[in-house]
Amino acid sequence: MLELLMQWYRRRFSDPEAIALLVILLAGFVILFFFNGLLAPLLVAIVLAYLLEWPTIRLERIGCSRRWATTIVLVLFVGILLLLALVVMPIAWQQGINLIRDMPGMLNQLMSYAATLPRRFPALMDVGIVDVVAENMRSRMLTLGDSVVKYSLASLVGLLTLSVYLVLVPLMVFFLVKDKEQMLNAVRRVLPRNRGLAGQVWKEMNQQITNYIRGKVFEMIVVSIATWIGFVLFGLNYSLLLAVLVGFSVLIPYIGIFVVTFPVVGVALFQFGLSTEFWSVFAVYLVIQALDGNLLVPVLFSEAVNLHPLVIILSVVIFGGLWGFWGVFFAIPLATLIKAVVHAWPDGPVVEE
The missing domain is CATH 1.20.1440 (de novo design (two linked rop proteins))
Known part of the structure; x- marks a missing residue:
């Protein structure tokens, strides 16, 4: 058994490039696993940088410098986000509040309909089961209401963090797109040679x-x-x-x-x-x-x-x-x-x- 394991190890890990790949993957996994919370703004910036790279390259091909192409694309992107935030999000937010307000009525209507099921289908439904389910749903609704209040209070604490992210993320996106090659070269210098x-x-x-x-x-x-x-x-x-x-x-x-x-x-x-x-x-x-x-x-x-x-x-x-x-x-x-x-x-x- 030990000999089989040794043969498998020699087949899979005899190449130095395979060892280098394994080290890189393990290092990336450890960093993301232990520091994913701290790296959240950077991850958002990287996702947006990938998204904005394509229009930036298109502007470069028509003669814009990398700096100006990045600036134009980022300004347009922030403008679109502001438009969505000022037009779409307030309407969706208000509809969400209305939905939460209407949920007790929706639940009562559902319970009224469920109460008729034992009479309509006596062989399949029992009154006791319907009552237990109804009580369970009511308790869950109360728990949901408490959770919404707690989340609202917690969100007030997170407003400062959100405001900082709204400043940091666009700056990081700008530099990630503008200085893409310099940053990739810096990463290559710390990676294994093979x-x-x-x-x-x-x-x-x-x-x-x-x-x-x-x-x-x-x-x-x-x-x-x-x-x-x-x-x-x-x-x-x-x-x-x-x-x-x-x-x-x-x-x-x-x-x-x-x-x-x-x-x-x-x-x-x-x-x-x-x-x-x-x-x-x-x-x-x-x-x-x-x-x-x-x-x-x-x-x-x-x-x-x-x-x-x-x-x-x-x-x-x-x-x-x-x-x-x-x-x-x-x-x-x-x-x-x-x-x-x-x-x-x-x-x-x-x-x-």
Whole structure:
């Protein structure tokens, strides 16, 4: 048994470049695992830098210097964010407040309907079960209200941190985009010398991450706008808030869509009941999700969709548990990284003694 392990070790770790790649991966894992909270602003800046690199390169090709191209792109990007913050977010926020205010009425209507189930289906439902479920839901609603109050108080403490981030992140994005080559050269100087294999994996992953971030942002925008238009056409309440939630749900493959379906169905059911309007809204929602999953995602993520759905779900669970939101956001690129490392890892000849 020991001899088999030694042969496996010689096959897999006889190449110095493989050792260098392993050291780089372990160092990156340790840094992210222990310092992900401190590095959150830097991670946000890196994501935005990847997003803004493409228009910056396009401006450079028409004659702008790197500094001016970065400045123009960043100013336009901040302007778009301010427009969204001043126009879209206040409406979505107000709709969220209205939804929270209407939730007790929605719960009472649901309980009234559930109370009729034992009479309509005596063989399937029991009055005691309905009462227990109703009481459980009421207690959870009270707990949710307390959590909202506590979160609101905690958010007041975090306003100062948020304001600092609003200043630091744009500055970091500017320097990450403007001085990209200088920073990459600085990182290369501290990496191991035998990093040819790591460079091969990095080249592949750099393109994967670039395409993934741009694709995710584009997918979020398209899904949000399409969902909002569909909900508005049928007069669904809280249409903008629900469209924003559906757009953000694409960040979590499979799981996000499953979770966000509950508020969409709940609001539509509360407003329309089991009427033609409800089934029409639900059908439009399913059509948008089908077009997203079967048309938009394969076009935007032609490489990533080669991963098995079970691998994607496990990646979301594992990396989300390790790094929270960023683990969920980068679950597919990280799974693709592992796949690229496994394929690129040298498989040396068996050494016979």
